[in-house]
Amino acid sequence: MEGIKVNQIGVSFKGTGSFVPDQILTNQKISQRVDTSDEWIKSRTGISERRISSLEDDVTEMGYRAALAAIEMTDWDVKTVDLIVLATSTPNDLFGSAPSIQAKLGASNAVAFDLTAACSGFLFALITASQFLKGGSFKRAIVIGADQLSSFVDWNDRRSCILFGDGAGALAIEATSEFDNFIGFDMQTDGERGSFLNLPSKNIKDSIIDNIDFLSGGFSPIQMNGQEVYKFAVREVPIILDKLFKKTNYSSGEVDWLLLHQANQRILDSVGDRLKIPREKILSNLEKYGNTSAATIPLMMDEAIKNNRIKQNDIIAMSGFGAGLSWGAALIKWG
Numbered sequence: 094m095e096g097i098k099v100n101q102i103g104v105s106f107k108g109t110g111s112f113v114p115d116q117i118l119t120n121q122k123i124s125q126r127v128d129t130s131d132e133w134i135k136s137r138t139g140i141s142e143r144r145i146s147s148l149e150d151d152v153t154e155m156g157y158r159a160a161l162a163a164i165e166m167t168d169w170d171v172k173t174v175d176l177i178v179l180a181t182s183t184p185n186d187l188f189g190s191a192p193s194i195q196a197k198l199g200a201s202n203a204v205a206f207d208l209t210a211a212c213s214g215f216l217f218a219l220i221t222a223s224q225f226l227k228g229g230s231f232k233r234a235i236v237i238g239a240d241q242l243s244s245f246v247d248w249n250d251r252r253s254c255i256l257f258g259d260g261a262g263a264l265a266i267e268a269t270s271e272f273d274n275f276i277g278f279d280m281q282t283d284g285e286r287g288s289f290l291n292l293p294s295k296n297i298k299d300s301i302i303d304n305i306d307f308l309s310g311g312f313s314p315i316q317m318n319g320q321e322v323y324k325f326a327v328r329e330v331p332i333i334l335d336k337l338f339k340k341t342n343y344s345s346g347e348v349d350w351l352l353l354h355q356a357n358q359r360i361l362d363s364v365g366d367r368l369k370i371p372r373e374k375i376l377s378n379l380e381k382y383g384n385t386s387a388a389t390i391p392l393m394m395d396e397a398i399k400n401n402r403i404k405q406n407d408i409i410a411m412s413g414f415g416a417g418l419s420w421g422a423a424l425i426k427w428g
């Protein structure tokens with residue numbers, strides 16, 4: 094029996110870009126501030142150094158530079174971009190920084206908005222943008238992950254300050270009726286375990302007039318229960334990827350690259366082991382950048398594309414995870 098012919102819209106991956114600030118903070122330099130050592134940080138996390146934003150390279154600037162580089166890899170006129178999604182937890186403007194990036198790009202026909210899901214942010218933004226493309230609403234989208242956690246790290250807390258750095262990455266994606274390279278995704282949150290990793294508001298009570306109180310703005314530094322976050326990641330990430338493989342009829346053996354949120358080398362290795370994905374297929378650049386939150390996945394992707402490791406039609410299994418708690422996975426084919 095012949096079925097009804099549906100005009101399906103798929104997603105094609107067209108370009109990548111990234112940007113990191115010039116300032117390099119090595120492990121040795123951190124040990125001038127807190128009681129730690131290069132040896133301790135490297136052996137527990139795999140991180141050697143991270144980048145720190147200065148005044149000139151805030152989230153808007155980093156996101157703009159990454160987005161521009163991604164567009165330059167395509168043959169697009171910037172005026173044909175329909176959608177810009179900026180994943181960030183550290184916008185320059187709490188009302189949203191994506192429209193500022195839109196303005197800097199001159200992408201005057203796009204709609205631009207922020208999306209916050211901490212270190213899962215880029216993955217959630219990529220899934221969101223892809224749904225707009227697959228639904229037929231938009232044709233061309235830029236998905237950006239940019240974060241400046243250095244502004245919110247407690248630089249006197251050696252248990253957390255060693256992990257984080259600043260940076261941005263971006264992906265240019267396009268709707269197509271010829272194929273679909275966005276194979277599948279899954280996403281999850283668990284607010285019950287949210288207290289393991291927070292960047293909470295200060296909640297300092299003040300009063301406007303007698304008997305009318307308000308909470309003044311501002312945020313406290315990042316609070317993290319490292320061991321619980323570690324256990325969460327090594328348990329949930331293999332489960333969600335495994336579920337995605339089953340749902341899409343793929344196996345971990347068919348994966349060319351495992352691209353995880355770059356939080357800790359031990360997490361990357363443990364997830365790879367559980368999924369039986371060999372080390373040489375696990376992409377990692379956290380030695381140079383640490384955990385750049387929403388930026389890690391596109392930053393790593395851009396590096397792997399530009400140095401010709403990821404090639405046309407390679408299958409990439411991605412997973413982002415972090416505060417919320419939130420986590421997600423996506424299976425894509427590059428190109």
Ligand code: COA
Nearest residue numbers: 128129133137212251252255319320322323356357414415
């Ligand atoms: N330098 C030296 N010693 C340190 C240290 C540092 N930077 N940070 C912690 N320590 C000490 C602790 O004080 C503790 O000492 P004690 O046993 O005398 O109390 C000891 O090292 C072990 O601490 P612990 O917290 O058990 O270390 P760990 O092996 O769990 O490693 C993390 C800590 C943070 C590296 C690890 O838990 C981790 O990576 N968790 C995941 C965090 C993450 O990825 N967050 C972002 C997710 S998006």
